Amino acid sequence: MCTWASLDEAAELHEHLGGLFGTGGVLYFDWVISAAVLVLAAAVALWPWLRELPRATRRRMMTAGFVYVGGALLMELPLGWWTERAGPDSLGYALIDWVEETLELCGASLMLLGLLAHLAQQAPAGEAASGAGGAGASP
Numbered sequence: 333m334c335t336w337a338s339l340d341e342a343a344e345l346h347e348h349l350g351g352l353f354g355t356g357g358v359l360y361f362d363w364v365i366s367a368a369v370l371v372l373a374a375a376v377a378l379w380p381w382l383r384e385l386p387r388a389t390r391r392r393m394m395t396a397g398f399v400y401v402g403g404a405l406l407m408e409l410p411l412g413w414w415t416e417r418a419g420p421d422s423l424g425y426a427l428i429d430w431v432e433e434t435l436e437l438c439g440a441s442l443m444l445l446g447l448l449a450h451l452a453q454q455a456p457a458g459e460a461a462s463g464a465g466g467a468g469a470s471p
Contacts, residue, residue, distance in 0.1 A: 393446050
């Protein structure tokens with residue numbers, strides 16, 4: 333999933349899914365309809381895995397996911413509304429887009445921090461502090 337999100341961000345694949353439904357207003361970018369179905373399916377598929385994680389890790393991963401999806405999907409709604417009324421070449425568009433991209437980056441960063449915290453908790457005592465074979469290890 334992370335690979336797909338990265339590829340989509342780089343190549344803007346989701347932009348090519350627009351125009352399927354011919355909607356307007358907050359659904360001006362109608363690819364969000366398809367994306368919402370995919371996000372829901374991913375959430376259902378990942379739930380058993382998430383449920384097995386330690387509580388703190390599960391909370392971190394879910395928070396990261398909500399922040400990322402909030403930016404990637406939910407912020408497209410006001411952006412679509414604005415774009416339909418004022419176009420993409422305006423300060424309002426730039427600000428809404430900035431919030432969207434910032435939430436995506438924050439969500440990805442939170443996911444990485446959550447993963448690192450989980451790995452640190454799982455490492456045997458001493459390895460997390462010095463790193464196995466890292467700079468702190470003796471020859």
